[in-house]
Amino acid sequence: MTKPFYISTPIYYVNGAPHLGHAYTSTAADVLARFKRLDGYDVFFLTGTDEHGQKVESAARAAGVPPQIFTDRVAADFADMAKRMKISNDDFIRTTEARHKRSCQAIWQKLVAAGAIYLGAYEGWYAVRDEAFYDEEETALKPDGTRIAIASGAAVEWVVEPSYFFKLSAFQDKLLDYYEANPGVIAPAAKRNEILSFVKGGLNDLSVSRTSFSWGIPVPGDEAHVMYVWLDALVNYITACGYPDEGNERFKYWPADVHLVGKEIIRFHAVYWPAFLMAAGLPLPKKVFSHGWWTVEGEKMSKSLGNFIDVRPLVDEFGLDAVRFFLLREVPFGGDGDFSRKSLIMRLNVELANDLGNLGQRTLSFIAKNAGGVVPPRGPLTEPDHALLATADALPGKVRDALDRLAFHEAMEDIWKLVRAANAYIDHQAPWALKKTDPDRMNTVLRVLLEAIRTVAILLQPFMPDSMAALLDQLGQPMTDRQIAALETKMTDGAALPAPSGIFPRYVEKVLE
Numbered sequence: 001m002t003k004p005f006y007i008s009t010p011i012y013y014v015n016g017a018p019h020l021g022h023a024y025t026s027t028a029a030d031v032l033a034r035f036k037r038l039d040g041y042d043v044f045f046l047t048g049t050d051e052h053g054q055k056v057e058s059a060a061r062a063a064g065v066p067p068q069i070f071t072d073r074v075a076a077d078f079a080d081m082a083k084r085m086k087i088s089n090d091d092f093i094r095t096t097e098a099r100h101k102r103s104c105q106a107i108w109q110k111l112v113a114a115g116a117i118y119l120g121a122y123e124g125w126y127a128v129r130d131e132a133f134y135d136e137e138e139t140a141l142k143p144d145g146t147r148i149a150i151a152s153g154a155a156v157e158w159v160v161e162p163s164y165f166f167k168l169s170a171f172q173d174k175l176l177d178y179y180e181a182n183p184g185v186i187a188p189a190a191k192r193n194e195i196l197s198f199v200k201g202g203l204n205d206l207s208v209s210r211t212s213f214s215w216g217i218p219v220p221g222d223e224a225h226v227m228y229v230w231l232d233a234l235v236n237y238i239t240a241c242g243y244p245d246e247g248n249e250r251f252k253y254w255p256a257d258v259h260l261v262g263k264e265i266i267r268f269h270a271v272y273w274p275a276f277l278m279a280a281g282l283p284l285p286k287k288v289f290s291h292g293w294w295t296v297e298g299e300k301m302s303k304s305l306g307n308f309i310d311v312r313p314l315v316d317e318f319g320l321d322a323v324r325f326f327l328l329r330e331v332p333f334g335g336d337g338d339f340s341r342k343s344l345i346m347r348l349n350v351e352l353a354n355d356l357g358n359l360g361q362r363t364l365s366f367i368a369k370n371a372g373g374v375v376p377p378r379g380p381l382t383e384p385d386h387a388l389l390a391t392a393d394a395l396p397g398k399v400r401d402a403l404d405r406l407a408f409h410e411a412m413e414d415i416w417k418l419v420r421a422a423n424a425y426i427d428h429q430a431p432w433a434l435k436k437t438d439p440d441r442m443n444t445v446l447r448v449l450l451e452a453i454r455t456v457a458i459l460l461q462p463f464m465p466d467s468m469a470a471l472l473d474q475l476g477q478p479m480t481d482r483q484i485a486a487l488e489t490k491m492t493d494g495a496a497l498p499a500p501s502g503i504f505p506r507y508v509e510k511v512l513e
């Protein structure tokens with residue numbers, strides 16, 4: 001039986017259009033999902049949209065359309081972005097779906113039955129932009145007299161309303177035990193420390209319903225209340241597994257192996273979510289990984305600057321795989337990064353066109369011209385052959401290990417070490433010089449190169465699915481044999497190779513800056 005592997009992205013708010021930040025998380029999750037599938041896992045990959053709450057309701061009002069029509073429209077745009085980025089999600093959940101309402105109401109009842117929910121009144125600060133409550137110490141007064149949340153800069157307002165509360169305060173020790181027993185559960189380490197000190201500092205009960213607006217899931221038995229949008233949103237991860245029907249086929253995927261999130265929502269995922277699950281008696285996620293934030297040309301993306309980048313025009317201009325490659329290559333995963341056209345073009349030209357594109361192109365066209373267009377047989381191996389093949393053989397393990405730690409940049413760097421080593425190997429072995437003097441040796445050199453290129457192509461499929469499919473076609477690798485395990489079998493002597501063509505053209509900036 002294949003092992004299940006469940007990875008999720010956050011479900012994105014539909015108050016605005018999808019942008020680079022959303023595409024980033026989804027692409028990273030997609031790379032891991034694709035890698036795990038290639039590595040023999042039974043993967044469930046979930047993404048979707050977060051459609052309730054005050055923020056979405058007011059965006060719909062500003063657009064002058066009823067919230068359901070508004071969310072239908074924006075959710076379709078998110079689904080389109082996912083499709084254009086070739087995100088291979090197995091489901092796309094929308095929190096306005098009937099299955100989700102049922103699931104949220106069921107878990108609510110579970111929490112009530114467990115004695116974890118009580119009726120009270122909330123009085124305190126609330127930031128609509130973050131859909132979050134803040135203690136006074138977490139806010140600051142600006143010189144103009146308005147108050148903001150220190151962490152995010154979002155405006156807060158004083159809210160007084162009846163509210164149901166979740167007894168978060170009762171979960172402090174249980175949460176600390178959970179973190180202690182599962183050292184890798186919150187990553188990277190800096191985030192783990194941040195969450196640990198937050199929880200050690202003591203937890204207040206959490207307001208989990210609102211009465212001042214109605215765009216949400218009604219609280220069962222008290223329909224004047226809608227559920228707090230974060231409770232509603234987090235539950236999506238089990239709704240998609242069929243909750244409350246725990247006998248559902250999908251339930252085998254729960255608990256999630258990785259919830260991938262941006263750094264600003266780690267607290268919701270690493271504190272509130274496990275506490276809700278503990279109260280409901282459900283298994284807890286195995287890992288919550290938070291990545292960093294992108295700025296654009298040095299600026300934070302914001303409504304006021306109007307500098308949100310939509311990835312789709314970039315895909316049209318540079319090609320899908322170049323964009324996917326850039327997103328995961330440019331910054332160490334977990335850290336912050338900056339998007340600029342200049343660095344995108346640079347990486348595309350240097351690493352894709354020069355390093356990888358050339359390696360494939362010069363090897364394959366040389367074989368087409370000088371080795372009969374077939375996989376050349378290999379003779380006795382020399383020291384440099386062994387060295388290159390040993391680097392290739394060790395690579396699947398290295399990439400697997402890096403991706404298990406969500407170190408996408410490290411996986412890429414390991415792959416590029418082989419690409420660079422293979423380019424240096426061609427230069428030193430100079431197959432063109434062997435053509436007349438020692439054709440058998442030439443064949444061996446070409447064969448060693450082909451094996452190295454095939455290793456690179458198979459391992460890069462999750463990052464660049466289209467171009468690696470094209471490269472594997474050119475290597476004559478059967479469609480049914482492109483799993484990581486296919487690398488355990490050598491290529492077939494004499495197998496015909498189709499006519500090669502370039503995969504990564506150099507990008508020439510059309511307009512000079």
Ligand code: ME8
Pocket residue numbers: 009010011012013014020021022024025050233234236260261262263264265292293294295301
């Ligand atoms: O927070 N850089 O939705 P959201 C990198 N609905 N990633 C970014 C980014 C940036 N500049 N901007 C956004 C929500 N992201 C909730 C989540 S989950 C149960 C509910 C990515 O639309 C990043 O993954 O504000 C971040 O966590 C997410 O989009 C926030 O999306």
